Amino acid sequence: MIKQEHIKNLKAIVGEENFYHDKAHMIAYSYDATRERYEPDAVIFPRNEEDISKILRYCNENGIVIVPRGAGSGFTGGALPANGGIVLALEKHMNKILEIDMDNMVAVVQPGVINMELQKAVEAKGLFYPPDPASQEYSTIGGNVSENAGGMRAAKYGITKDYVMAIRAVLPNGDIIRAGKKTIKDVAGYNIAGILIASEGTLAVITEITLKLIAKPKRKQTAMGVFPTVEKAMEAVYKTMASGVTPVAMEFLDNLTIRAVEEKFKKGLPVEAGAILITDVDGNLPEELSYQMDVIERVFKENGCTQFKKAANDEESADLWFARRNASQSITIYGSKKINEDITVPRSVLPELLRRIDEVSKKYGVKVPCFGHTGDGNVHTNVMVDGSDEKQLEIGHKAIEEIFQITVDLGGTLSGEHGIGLSKAPFMHMAFTEEEINLFRAIKKAFDPNNILNPGKMAL
Amino acid sequence: MIKQEHIKNLKAIVGEENFYHDKAHMIAYSYDATRERYEPDAVIFPRNEEDISKILRYCNENGIVIVPRGAGSGFTGGALPANGGIVLALEKHMNKILEIDMDNMVAVVQPGVINMELQKAVEAKGLFYPPDPASQEYSTIGGNVSENAGGMRAAKYGITKDYVMAIRAVLPNGDIIRAGKKTIKDVAGYNIAGILIASEGTLAVITEITLKLIAKPKRKQTAMGVFPTVEKAMEAVYKTMASGVTPVAMEFLDNLTIRAVEEKFKKGLPVEAGAILITDVDGNLPEELSYQMDVIERVFKENGCTQFKKAANDEESADLWFARRNASQSITIYGSKKINEDITVPRSVLPELLRRIDEVSKKYGVKVPCFGHTGDGNVHTNVMVDGSDEKQLEIGHKAIEEIFQITVDLGGTLSGEHGIGLSKAPFMHMAFTEEEINLFRAIKKAFDPNNILNPGKMAL
CATH class of the missing domain: 3.30.465.10 (Uridine Diphospho-n-acetylenolpyruvylglucosamine Reductase; domain 3)
Incomplete structure (x- = not known):
């Protein structure tokens, strides 16, 4: 009051x-x-x-x-x-x-x-x-x-x-x-x-x-690659990024996400695929685009890509992006409550991260569809549960906690882009030492000695 | 002790x-x-x-x-x-x-x-x-x-x-x-x-x-442009940067600097030029290089460039870079003491900055050769005086203080890359308000409450 x-x-x-x-x-x-x-x-x-x-x-x-x-x-x-x-x-x-x-x-x-x-x-x-x-x-x-x-x-x-x-x-x-x-x-x-x-x-x-x-940039082109397993796709991601070509975007959808979009929109997506990668390249010259696309196609195929499709125009590009753009809303078919996090790891451990998330999913008996910005190691991880079931919610939160621990163990961060706020404040101790949190508190105090500005966030 | x-x-x-x-x-x-x-x-x-x-x-x-x-x-x-x-x-x-x-x-x-x-x-x-x-x-x-x-x-x-x-x-x-x-x-x-x-x-x-x-990047190419006045060269700099092409480097030498290098090394430099610009572009494809070079040549010529020379190989490139690489040591012909600063302004006010530095040079009767990283608005400004003459040193420091004030008035910063340390600490009050310096002090205190780490720097 x-x-x-x-x-x-x-x-x-x-x-x-x-x-x-x-x-x-x-x-x-x-x-x-x-x-x-x-x-x-x-x-x-x-x-x-x-x-x-x-x-x-x-x-x-x-x-x-x-x-x-x-x-x-x-x-x-x-x-x-x-x-x-x-x-x-x-x-x-x-x-x-x-x-x-x-x-x-x-x-x-x-x-x-x-x-x-x-x-x-x-x-x-x-x-x-x-x-x-x-x-x-x-x-x-x-x-x-x-x-x-x-x-x-x-x-x-x-x-x-x-x-x-x-x-x-x-x-x-x-x-x-x-x-x-x-x-x-x-x-x-x-x-x-x-x-x-x-x-x-x-x-x-x-x-x-x-x-x-x-x-x-004057020009842009989209391509999509289909992979038999999520590990193969993750290998392709970090090897592309290390090839010298830097795509604008390198997004992925795992099998659960592909199936969810297909169930909702019937677009003829490859529902047997382990994962798909969608990538954009840009530049000012046609030669720059084809150079980048050639490298990406080669690296994708060297890493098990079974189908590689390049968009010929904006319409085809929008088509290739459709699955990614609709991933977030589609996965709600797996549960009314989505506990979604935006963990980020060094790109080379993406295959291991996804393998271990799969283990967590099996251990707790929850579906964990994943998609996101793999080009920078950022995975949107969604633990899907029935939001009206207290027991399931508790299991979901346990699964997320375990995924956070795996992320930190792999040298990753609790948040690639969403922040800590209230939601992740309870997990700050996993990612930071007491000394580091003390330093955050000292900085907070230097700016805001009376703690009037947005108090209680970031576990400070 | x-x-x-x-x-x-x-x-x-x-x-x-x-x-x-x-x-x-x-x-x-x-x-x-x-x-x-x-x-x-x-x-x-x-x-x-x-x-x-x-x-x-x-x-x-x-x-x-x-x-x-x-x-x-x-x-x-x-x-x-x-x-x-x-x-x-x-x-x-x-x-x-x-x-x-x-x-x-x-x-x-x-x-x-x-x-x-x-x-x-x-x-x-x-x-x-x-x-x-x-x-x-x-x-x-x-x-x-x-x-x-x-x-x-x-x-x-x-x-x-x-x-x-x-x-x-x-x-x-x-x-x-x-x-x-x-x-x-x-x-x-x-x-x-x-x-x-x-x-x-x-x-x-x-x-x-x-x-x-x-x-x-797999390829690199160097070019040099000769300009009748320093203002024209500065116009060419910011218009190139705003053209959509981003050169790796866009360095300049003013007339005093060109003359100094020529006097010392006799390389046949254009000693009548108001300024020269030296630029590098890079990329993976030959087409990328020629595209960038074409844009730069066009923008340079639209802004009064009288001579535009592209290096055909590494040797010619090193040749074009020679004047820039030897600028700093050459200008000592103008005085035994170089009071050098690395002021930085928004690129569009580079022409005005150089005009006003010239006024300061005339007002105090000191030579102020300038060169540096104009592609990012960073000008190495050198007030040259006789280091054994107390009176000249004092004049030199007054000139520098006036140049700092001009820089801040034009929306620039005291330091683009060298820092504040001891040398620029006396000028912190020009660039920062009391409130801002108080905040710096609060941050210093949050990290180092006993002030044991490198005290006395940055006017804190």
């Missing part, structure tokens, strides 16, 4: 029309893509950086919790007010593309800009913003930066952090800071932008982001 | 043969590339991470200052014991390439490995480590990471931070931590590796670095 006095003072900052604590708003801002729900005490819509500075200064002085929020499309509860407090909703007013600087190939945006809107705006000018999380049609750049979002194109083009040149942000005490410049290089001072990326809204509220853009 | 008791205890950790406090060692470890000198109280050569942990724990408990040092080739005094203490010299034992992992395209190295040794080792396996600071033949990877070194190839391939995947380090209290993984993506926990990069040895001692490698 928020005190009347605070309501009055916060309304004085942002105006009546930008502060709500009615039931409808509390419900609307209580959830994210985890489907867990925590109602905030209020929702506030700052109009600009100055509002945010005043709000944070006020809340810091009065011990009021603030939870920054973009589109609420996160998979780990990063934007959920798990400890109550006020949701600081950035999607309403702080959603402008401030500049697309063609000369320096840079975009300056507010945090509430939708990823896809930015992509479209820069592509209209012949430029390219590569990070493309699956949530691109609704997730915000602020959220992407806060979670360091990845996407399909990460194998070649990297992830959000590779494009952030500068950040403006408000510290919990209300101080406004700028970190980084509109320059490729900047080594003056500590890399504050670097630590704000992936900090899940726990250190500062990001108010402006300067992003590197690149020239849009 | 270091107490006998501490000498005894530190020798017990590393062995007699790895601890020195004789005059010869004090002198040998008193300088870096700034030519300033500060003698340490002792020099210690840790054999491994465990030694470093024990040393730091002991020094932290006893308030003894530690200054980590690689090759001592830094340009800003980052490795100088400006406040006394013990130099922790990492080049002697901690200098091994631990692993070159072909499957994952990753190298794992100790901090004392020389940049060029790593480049050679990975190129022998068909892989490529792009960061190539001018000091590559003697600077260490640990130093490169600590200063976030750039180099010639940054225009296309980025800088050191773009290749650091994981770091092991020892905190001032002796805790050993690991940050990052051998995975392209890792968003679990705060980005500790990100903040250690460019932290100039003030937060932790780096003991192991995992670096991303890429496939070595």
